[in-house]
Amino acid sequence: MKIFDITIFYNVRAITYILSGIFNTILLTLTGIGLGFIAGSLLTFGEVYLASPFNFIFRIIGEIIRGIPLMVLFLILYLGFNLDPLPSAILGLGIRSAAYQSQIFRSSLEAIPTGQILAALSIGMNKTLVFLNILLPQAIRIMIPSWTNEFITLLKDTSIAFVLGITEIMTKAELISRSIGRYFEIYIFIAILYFIMVRFSNYIFYSIYEKNRIPGLGEKR
Numbered sequence: 001m002k003i004f005d006i007t008i009f010y011n012v013r014a015i016t017y018i019l020s021g022i023f024n025t026i027l028l029t030l031t032g033i034g035l036g037f038i039a040g041s042l043l044t045f046g047e048v049y050l051a052s053p054f055n056f057i058f059r060i061i062g063e064i065i066r067g068i069p070l071m072v073l074f075l076i077l078y079l080g081f082n083l084d085p086l087p088s089a090i091l092g093l094g095i096r097s098a099a100y101q102s103q104i105f106r107s108s109l110e111a112i113p114t115g116q117i118l119a120a121l122s123i124g125m126n127k128t129l130v131f132l133n134i135l136l137p138q139a140i141r142i143m144i145p146s147w148t149n150e151f152i153t154l155l156k157d158t159s160i161a162f163v164l165g166i167t168e169i170m171t172k173a174e175l176i177s178r179s180i181g182r183y184f185e186i187y188i189f190i191a192i193l194y195f196i197m198v199r200f201s202n203y204i205f206y207s208i209y210e211k212n213r214i215p216g217l218g219e220k221r
Contacts, residue, residue, distance in 0.1 A: 008185040014176045018189065021172035025197075028158040028168060031090045033151055036097025041136065043102035048109060049127045065099035070160050078164055085164035093161075097154050104146045108139035141212050148205040152198050159194075169193065 008014065046058030065073075073096055077088040112135055120130045159170035169190060177186045 003184070005182060005185055008180070008182050009189065011180070014180060014186075015189070017176050018169060018172045018186070018193075021167055021169040022193075024161075024166055024168040025155070025158050028089055028093060028161060028166070029151070029155045032093030032097055032154050032158070035090065035094025036101045036150075036154070039094060039098035040101030040105055043098060044105035044109065045128075045131055047102065048106060049131060062099045062102050065095055068096075070096050070157055071163055074160065074164055085161075085166050089158075089161040089164055089166055093154055093157065096157075097150060100150055100153075101147070104143050104150060105139060107146070108143040109135055111142050112138050141209075144205060144209040144212070148202065148209075151205065152201055155197060155201065156194060 043058055043062050047055050047062065049055075050058065068076075070092060073092040074088055077083050077091055078085060081088075083091070116134055117130055120134050121127075125133070158168055161168055162170045162174065165171065173186050173190045177183045180186075
């Protein structure tokens, strides 16, 4: 048996079958990062701006979620709450991402001068309005580089949804590998595919950041 059979890459049926899993990979990535963005901003608001003991509760929630492996979180939602595979994967990715995005939010908020907060409060704005109208728009622009890393991490973590039987790229690769009896070549192809998606995502977010970054704010000196 050949160690590496390059003719596998000419198997149009096998390659097409794997590529058909990209839709679910993208679906999981976008919904997971979107849910994480919303929940993460709420976690940040609770942790930074609510009074004790509520801010402590929000902080503990984030720490607990960050301490749970993603696969375990999937299985808790799937087996413990009897959710279907797709909602379990989306919620698992979103919840886990929220815990990390909250830290990205917090560091971005800390980069904004406190004078802006004091000025907004002095004209009668409450903390919620200050957060939504002044801090959040700036924080989003500052956090793009770190948020890009989280997006890429989540993109790669969608492969763990394989344990739930969701037909994303990794599941398709496993099924076709068993069918044709070749694993090494298929996983090389998968590695190349993920690399392309990661590089493309990096390019997109870098372009967005360069167009929207705030000069002198949130940058290391």
